[in-house]
Amino acid sequence: MNKKEVLEIRKQFSPKNCAITKICGCYVDYEKNKKMESKDAFLALPEEEAFKYFDIFKKTLSGSIGKNMLNMEFPLDAEMPGGTQEFLLKLRDSRLEDDMLLEEFYDKVIATYEYAENYYIILIHAAYDVPGRTSDDLEMDDASDEVYQHILMSICPVSLSKAGLSYNAEENCIQDRIRDWIVDKPDKGFLFPAFNDRSTDLHSVLYYTKKSEDLQPEMIDQLLGAKMPMSADTQKETFQMIIEDTLGEDGDYETVRNIHETLNDMIEEHKEEPDPLTLDKTDVKKIFEQSGVPNEKMENFEKNFEENAGEKATLLASNIAETRKFNIETPDVVIKVNPDRMDLVETRMIDGRQCLVIPVDDHIEVNGINVRTMKVKGVAGPKAGGSGEAVENAEDDIVPFDED
Incomplete structure (x- = not known):
């Protein structure tokens, strides 16, 4: 029905x-x-x-x-x-x-x-x-x-x-x-x-x-x-395992973000239809390819899908996509992003460390308190003889994270 x-x-x-x-x-x-x-x-x-x-x-x-x-x-x-x-x-x-x-x-x-x-x-x-x-x-x-x-x-x-x-x-x-x-x-x-x-x-x-x-x-x-x-929760866990097994240990943030953006776009296009959007192995494969998963990673996709979901399994897009939240977690920090603005978060190498960078052109709220911006400590500005180049990220919220 x-x-x-x-x-x-x-x-x-x-x-x-x-x-x-x-x-x-x-x-x-x-x-x-x-x-x-x-x-x-x-x-x-x-x-x-x-x-x-x-x-x-x-x-x-x-x-x-x-x-x-x-x-x-x-x-x-x-x-x-x-x-x-x-x-x-x-x-x-x-x-x-x-x-x-x-x-x-x-x-x-x-x-x-x-x-x-x-x-x-x-x-x-x-x-x-x-x-x-x-x-x-x-x-x-x-x-x-x-x-x-x-x-x-x-x-x-x-x-x-x-x-x-x-x-x-x-x-x-x-x-x-x-x-x-x-x-x-x-x-x-x-x-x-x-x-x-x-x-x-x-x-x-x-x-x-x-x-x-x-x-x-x-x-x-x-x-x-x-x-x-499969229950909705099992479908979601299964889809996550398919992503992890396909991308392997070197899966990157941008690819995972692209997969979820592609899914959300498909759900938005289908929202007026009475029947829920159902995805089989071929549909999921196209989503991965459109989201930039490298060709060498896609070589084992069908095997990964069948081992996790089954050869003829279908997944409901609404069960495997996050349309209301997009969470990014490190061992000590959890970042919640509006799914419509996942583009605000990017990865960048800073001082040899891989970081998540979030522009903060608007205000920042800390424990319910509005603050204008973040102070950058220990950075020499032009008046102190520095070039001023080190403060170019002062209006970004930077969160370092390890490769794993």
């Missing part, structure tokens, strides 16, 4: 567009005991309660594609009789009316979801009457192409509210606040079937994770049985 398709489903979580037929819930304590189960017609819920559920469902379809929302496909064995996809299909087709299927579903979640505290499993069934669209992408409300039947699961941690004091309006006094068990925003969830090309895709599922590094592989394998892609 791309962001436009996700947005179309999210829009259904409102009173005007609501297509939810049934909502089921199971409250689980820290010992994995089922403490409460419920099953209701969604439209029968009180309005204020329904709005809070809408917020949870919208959050389950939020974040970045490829980072928080992962498109996963079912392998062939998952679609065979007795497979995980067949079970999910039965659950959807039952419209959540089959109590035995619901109990089996809850048991699978409880057995595989790793969480040490209380949580609330929410499962809904919805039937979205997909409107047709004209050639210029305008919706035709009276021309439906199909009914998209789906289930959505959200797993929400449940935590005890903080202790404190509160004002009692009836008694007109300050008193100890009653501590309640609060349902938090979802931690995990999924949408089945996926809504690809604005249509039902029984071969795919959209998986949600609040933390990109915490995918919970066992739950994905046992509950969904879908192929799990």
Whole structure:
């Protein structure tokens, strides 16, 4: 699913567009005991309660594609009789009316979801009457192409509210606040079937994770049985290893900077597209070549890529690029640069040492204090008989660093 398709489903979580037929819930304590189960017609819920559920469902379809929302496909064995996809299909087709299927579903979640505290499993069934669209992408409300039947699961941690004091309006006094068990925003969830090309895709599922590094592989394998892609964090680490292995020990700052600038330019050009920018081995190779990686270094590129990522692996540009920050670190100094102004930092040999040089034409701020410039100590100016050439870098911030 791309962001436009996700947005179309999210829009259904409102009173005007609501297509939810049934909502089921199971409250689980820290010992994995089922403490409460419920099953209701969604439209029968009180309005204020329904709005809070809408917020949870919208959050389950939020974040970045490829980072928080992962498109996963079912392998062939998952679609065979007795497979995980067949079970999910039965659950959807039952419209959540089959109590035995619901109990089996809850048991699978409880057995595989790793969480040490209380949580609330929410499962809904919805039937979205997909409107047709004209050639210029305008919706035709009276021309439906199909009914998209789906289930959505959200797993929400449940935590005890903080202790404190509160004002009692009836008694007109300050008193100890009653501590309640609060349902938090979802931690995990999924949408089945996926809504690809604005249509039902029984071969795919959209998986949600609040933390990109915490995918919970066992739950994905046992509950969904879908192929799990590399997490966003793993993709970033993999890309860094490909750069390091390709450039070797003598990789230079300018080349690494060029790679990230090329990536950011590609992301900027692609930002209006609904599908995320995906890069395969050939795409990454072109980025390296355009960024000035020497030909002799590129001789082993394909080997480095396959050893780190896999021959047919793809990486999402948004997962491997730094679009919001660009950090330069030495053992004792960390420099944070606006990614749009990476050109401000350059390397230069000064007094036999390799240094990072940053022009400071504007003001400098030290611990929140504005200072005009830096004093250069021990440098003789023209009045003292010196040539004055040594002060040419007085308006630059110079950070020495070693080769390694």
